[in-house]
Amino acid sequence: MSKKARQGDGEYMSRYFFFKDWSIPAEYEKTVPQVFPTTAPGNVTWLEDCGHYVMTTFYPYQWDLDYRNPWVFNEMMYNFLFLVIKGMDMIYIDAVPYIWKELGTDCRNLSQVHTIVRMMRMIGEIVCPSVILLGEVVMEPVKAVPYFGTVEKPECHLLYDVTTMCTTWHTVATQDTRLLRRQLDIVNSLLKEYVFLNYLRCHDDIGWGLDYDWLGRNFGTDEKAHKKFLSQWFQGHWEGSVSCGELYNDDPTSGDARLCGNEKAGFEQDVAAMERAVRFDLALHAMMFMQTGLPLLYSGDELA
Secondary structure, three states: OHHHHHOOOHHHHOOEOEEOOOHHHHHHHHHOOOOEOOOEOOOEEEEOOOOEEEEOOOOOOOOOEOOOOHHHHHHHHHHHHHHHHOOOOEEEEOOHHHOOOOOOOOOOOOHHHHHHHHHHHHHHHHHOOOOEEEEOOOOOHHHHHHHHEOOOOEOOOEEEOHHHHHHHHHHHHHOOOHHHHHHHHHHHOOOOOOEEEEOOOOOOOOOOOOOHHHHHHHHOOOHHHHHHHHHHHHHOOOOOOOOOOEEEOOOOOOOOOEEEOOOHHHHHOOHHHHHHHHHHHHHHHHHHHHOOOEEOOOOOOOOO
């Protein structure tokens, strides 16, 4: 589709967000936050070969689909069912909250997104009822839980439990379990039909999407300052830290930073520290396995 769109084929251009000049993209940029401000700033990319701008929320090579065009949904469901026929048991919907774009909004969690996911679930239940829909919603609980839908009108079967994951690492850094206990109480109070996929690590980042309203009310925690502390702790900049991680896509405006690496004992060839690290890692995994929901070991973790 993208090749034909680049060649100026209007039918295929209409499946994306193409703009001849900067006027409309400028309006989007006023209200839509940046996902990767350092590595892929902005939400729009200029295509020199076809003389148009195209909306790219994530990276320049990832063009946003325009679901206002019914062909887009039809083609995506064709791909969905093609994969099911090939034997897929689970279909992963990436970055669900970003699916629908609306000028004048932040293009996050709009009501039309839930309509699209609900339609995907309905088609799946009719054609392939054993196939599971897994949604990636990297949002705080109040915004993530709605993607389960309701018992009467369900959406995703499974959601990544992003908040418990990053709250766990918050607990590692602060050595304070109160926020984690609150988060687990919230998850445990949900309907049994709402199932989270629990994990400690995956291919993606840790965005520090904690319950800052609760932290602020109870402890006077400042969101940006706390994010900075967490990032610095996992970089090894605070006394007592056993980490030497690096920042990925550090955003000085919001304080968010993605972390990678937790290998200090290995770098220092410290046998005793490595033994402690392994015991700690096993303890974190044991806790993750005991949580309500389904545990996930990301590829490579089983080797450790």
